[in-house]
Amino acid sequence: MQVLGDWFRRHFSDPQVMVLAVSVVIIGAVVLVLGEMLLPVLASIVIAYLLEGFVLVLERHGWPRLAAVLLVFVLFLAFVISVLVGVLPLVYRQVSDLVQQLPQMLAQGQHLLMALPDRYPELVSAAQIDAAMDAMRSEVVGYGQTLVSVSLSSLVGVITLLVYLILMPLLVFFFLKDKHLILGWFRRYLPRHRAIAGTVWRDVDRQLSNYVRGKFWEILIVWAVSFATFTAFDLKYAMLLALLVGLSVIIPYIGASVVTVPVVLIAWFQWGWGAQFLWLTLSYLIIQALDGNVLVPVLFSEVVNLHPVAIIVAILVFGGIWGFWGVFFAIPLATVVQAILSAWPRPAAPRPGGDALQRDA
DSSP states (O other): OHHHHHHHHHHHOSHHHHHHHHHHHHHHHHHHHHTTTTHHHHHHHHHHHHHHHHHHHHHHTTOOHHHHHHHHHHHHHHHHHHIIIIIHHHHHHHHHHHHHHHHHHHHHHHHHHHTHHHHOTTTOOHHHHHHHHHHHHHHHHHHHHHHHHHHHTHHHHHHHHHHHHHHHHHHHHHHHHTHHHHHHHHHHTSOSOOHHHHHHHHHHHHHHHHHHHHHHHHHHHHHHHHHHHHHHTTOTTHHHHHHHHHHHTTSTTHHHHHHHHHHHHHHHHHHOSSHHHHHHHHHHHHHHHHIIIIIHHHHTTTSOOOOHHHHHHHHHHHHHHHHHHHHHTHHHHHHHHHHHHHHSOOOOOOOTTHHHHHHHO
C-alpha cells in the first residue's frame, strides 16, 4: 500500500493532473454508456470538424462567420444529395447484380476446385474439396438468411435513416454556427486549474481535425481514381468495388488487404488468367502503393505518426468496443491517448547521491 500511495502522490498531487484525469474518466464513461444513443451527435461533430476547415479558409479571406458557414453548409448538402441520388442507386443495382451472379461464380469456383485433386493429388484430396464446398454453401445460406432478416427490419432502418437525414444536418449547422458559443459554455463549468487539460485539448483538436479532413480527402481521391481505373478496364461492378477500395483506407493495413480479395476475384471471374486481369491487378496495386507512400504522407503530414503496432492494437480494442465506429475512430482515439500521455507531467527523477548530500548538509 505504501508503494501505491507514493505512486499516487507522485502522479496526482498536482490539481491540474487531477482535472485532466477526472475529465478523461467522465468523457470515457459518457461515451461508453451513452455512445449508441449519442451516435448522431458524435457523427455530426465529425462532419462539423470536416467542414470547419473550409469555414476557416473563407474567414481568412474576409468572410463573416455566418456567411462562410451558410456557404459551406449548402455545398455540403449538395454533395450529400448528389451522393444519395447519383451514387447509391448505382451501388444498389451493382450489389443486386452481384447477388444474382453469385451462384454462377460459385459454380465456376467449384469446377476449378474439383480439378485440383486430379492435378495435385499429393496436396489436395477430393474429401477436402467436398468439405470446403459444404462450408462455402453453409456460409452462403447464412448470408442469405442475414439478408432476409435485414429486409424484414428494413422499415425500422428506413425510419432511422430518415431521422438521421433530418437531425444530423441540423446538428452540423448549429455546431458550425455556434462553435464558439458551445465551447464557451463548456469552459464555464471547467475548473480553474486546467492548463494541462487545455494543452491536451488543443493538441487533440488539431490532431482530430487534421485526421478527419485528411481521411475524407483520401477516401474521395482513392475512390475516384479506383473508379476511373476500373471503368477504363471495363471491370464489372466498378462503382461498388471503387467504393469499397475508398472506404478501405479507413482501416490502415487491414482494409487494403481485405478489399483486395473481391477486386481480384471479380476480375478473375470476368477475364480468367489473361493479360487484362494482370494489367488490372497491377494497376490496383499501383493505386495502393501511391496511396500509402505518396497520398498519406501529404495529407497527414501534421498528424502524429503512430507505430503500426499501436494502430493495429487500437483497431482491435476500439473496434471490439464500438464496432464500425470504433474502427473508424481508432486512430483519433489512439492519438488522444498519445496526447494525454505526452502532456502528463513526469515526476523529477532523484539525482544520484542527492539524499547523501542532504544528510551531509
